[in-house]
Amino acid sequence: RAEDLARVAGKLLEAFESPFEINGQPIRSGASLGLTLYPIDERSASGLLRNADAAMYRVKRSGGGRFCFFEPGMTEQATDRLALEADLTRAVERGDLRVSYQPVKALASGRITGVEALVRWQHPERGLMLPSLFIPLAEDCGVIHELGAWVLRRACEDMATLAKDQDLRLAVNISVRQLKHPQFEQRVLEVLEQTGFDAGRLTFEITESALFGGGEVAADTVRRLAEHGIRFSLDDFGTGYSSLAYLRQLPIDKLKLDPSFIGDDTLSSTDGAIIAAVIALARSLGIDVVAEGVESAPQVELLALHGCDQMQGYLISEPLSVEALVAWLRGDPSSLGEPAD
Known part of the structure; x- marks a missing residue:
C-alpha cells in the first residue's frame, strides 16, 4: 500500500539525517527517493525503474531530501529530459x-x-x-x-x-x-x-x-x-x-x-x-x-x-x-x- 511505502521511505530519510562515520570521520549525506507502486503504476521491472527514476528526478529538481510518488506525465517529462541530454551531449561534442x-x-x-x-x-x-x-x-x-x-x-x-x-x-x-x-x-x-x-x-x-x-x-x-x-x-x-x-x-x-x-x-x-x-x-x-x-x-x-x-x-x-x-x-x-x- 502507498501508506506503507511512504512509512518505509520516511525511515530511510531519517537514517540519513545523522552523519555516518567512515575511518573515524563524520560524513554527511542525504537521499532523494522516487517511489512507484506495483502493479498499479506498472508491471514490468524496466517500467517500474523508469517510473521511480522519473519521480526521483522530480525530487532532485525541487531540492532533494524527501520522497515523491510517481504520477502520470512524469514519464513524458523524463523522456523529454533524456532527449535534451542527448542534444546537449552532441552540442558539446x-x-x-x-x-x-x-x-x-x-x-x-x-x-x-x-x-x-x-x-x-x-x-x-x-x-x-x-x-x-x-x-x-x-x-x-x-x-x-x-x-x-x-x-x-x-x-x-x-x-x-x-x-x-x-x-x-x-x-x-x-x-x-x-x-x-x-x-x-x-x-x-x-x-x-x-x-x-x-x-x-x-x-x-x-x-x-x-x-x-x-x-x-x-x-x-x-x-x-x-x-x-x-x-x-x-x-x-x-x-x-x-x-x-x-x-x-x-x-x-x-x-x-x-x-x-x-x-x-x-x-x-x-x-x-x-x-x-x-x-x-x-x-x-x-x-x-x-x-x-x-x-x-x-x-x-x-x-x-x-x-x-x-x-x-x-x-x-x-x-x-x-x-x-x-x-x-x-x-x-x-x-x-x-x-x-
Missing part, C-alpha cells in the same frame, strides 16, 4: 555552444577591469537556452566536465583576440563536480598552456553552497590551483551558507554580492547593513567585492556610498560576443549584445 562576455567595471576609476564568460546554447528547436536551464542537466548526465573544458578553452582563446593593452581579467564559472573531478586541475593547466593564457589573469567563480558541498576534495583543488596563480571568487555571496571559514581557510580573492541585495534603487536598512558589513569584512581581509545585477544610476550611487569595489550588470553592458566586446571596448556604439536574460 560539436562545439555548437557559444560564449558571451559581460564586462566588470571599477566604481572608483570607471575602468573596465575584466569580463565574466557566460555560456549559451542555441538549441535548433527550443531556441536560446541560458545556463540555468542546461547546466544542471549537464551535471546530471556527466557532460559538465567536457562542457566546462570547452568553455574555458574558448574563453582563453577569445581573450587572446583583444588588444594587447587590454589587460582584462577573465572570470569563468565552475561547478563543484568539476572541482571534485580527479583530472580537473590537469585539464585546466593543459588549456592554459595550449592557449598561452596567463593563469594570473584567470578567476574561477563558484557558489558558496557548491563549495560547501564539495568538502575537503574541492578545497584541496582550490588551494592547488591557487598555487599556479589562479584566483577564486565566491559567487552569490550572502545567499548561501556564508561561512567565514571559507575566507579564513581558502584563497578567496573576490566576493560577488547577489543581485537580490540591490534589487531596488533604494536599499532597505537591512540590505544596506549587510552590504556595508560584507564590504568592511572583505576590505579587512584584502578581498574585493563585486555587485552583480546593477541596472540603474541610483544603485551605483548607493554601492559607491558603501565602498563597493566593482560592479557588473546591464547598466554597464549586456553580455557581448567577443567581436562585439572588442568593438565596445573601442567605443563603437554600434556593437550589440544579446537580449536580456
Whole structure:
C-alpha cells in the first residue's frame, strides 16, 4: 500500500539525517527517493525503474531530501529530459555552444577591469537556452566536465583576440563536480598552456553552497590551483551558507554580492547593513567585492556610498560576443549584445 511505502521511505530519510562515520570521520549525506507502486503504476521491472527514476528526478529538481510518488506525465517529462541530454551531449561534442562576455567595471576609476564568460546554447528547436536551464542537466548526465573544458578553452582563446593593452581579467564559472573531478586541475593547466593564457589573469567563480558541498576534495583543488596563480571568487555571496571559514581557510580573492541585495534603487536598512558589513569584512581581509545585477544610476550611487569595489550588470553592458566586446571596448556604439536574460 502507498501508506506503507511512504512509512518505509520516511525511515530511510531519517537514517540519513545523522552523519555516518567512515575511518573515524563524520560524513554527511542525504537521499532523494522516487517511489512507484506495483502493479498499479506498472508491471514490468524496466517500467517500474523508469517510473521511480522519473519521480526521483522530480525530487532532485525541487531540492532533494524527501520522497515523491510517481504520477502520470512524469514519464513524458523524463523522456523529454533524456532527449535534451542527448542534444546537449552532441552540442558539446560539436562545439555548437557559444560564449558571451559581460564586462566588470571599477566604481572608483570607471575602468573596465575584466569580463565574466557566460555560456549559451542555441538549441535548433527550443531556441536560446541560458545556463540555468542546461547546466544542471549537464551535471546530471556527466557532460559538465567536457562542457566546462570547452568553455574555458574558448574563453582563453577569445581573450587572446583583444588588444594587447587590454589587460582584462577573465572570470569563468565552475561547478563543484568539476572541482571534485580527479583530472580537473590537469585539464585546466593543459588549456592554459595550449592557449598561452596567463593563469594570473584567470578567476574561477563558484557558489558558496557548491563549495560547501564539495568538502575537503574541492578545497584541496582550490588551494592547488591557487598555487599556479589562479584566483577564486565566491559567487552569490550572502545567499548561501556564508561561512567565514571559507575566507579564513581558502584563497578567496573576490566576493560577488547577489543581485537580490540591490534589487531596488533604494536599499532597505537591512540590505544596506549587510552590504556595508560584507564590504568592511572583505576590505579587512584584502578581498574585493563585486555587485552583480546593477541596472540603474541610483544603485551605483548607493554601492559607491558603501565602498563597493566593482560592479557588473546591464547598466554597464549586456553580455557581448567577443567581436562585439572588442568593438565596445573601442567605443563603437554600434556593437550589440544579446537580449536580456
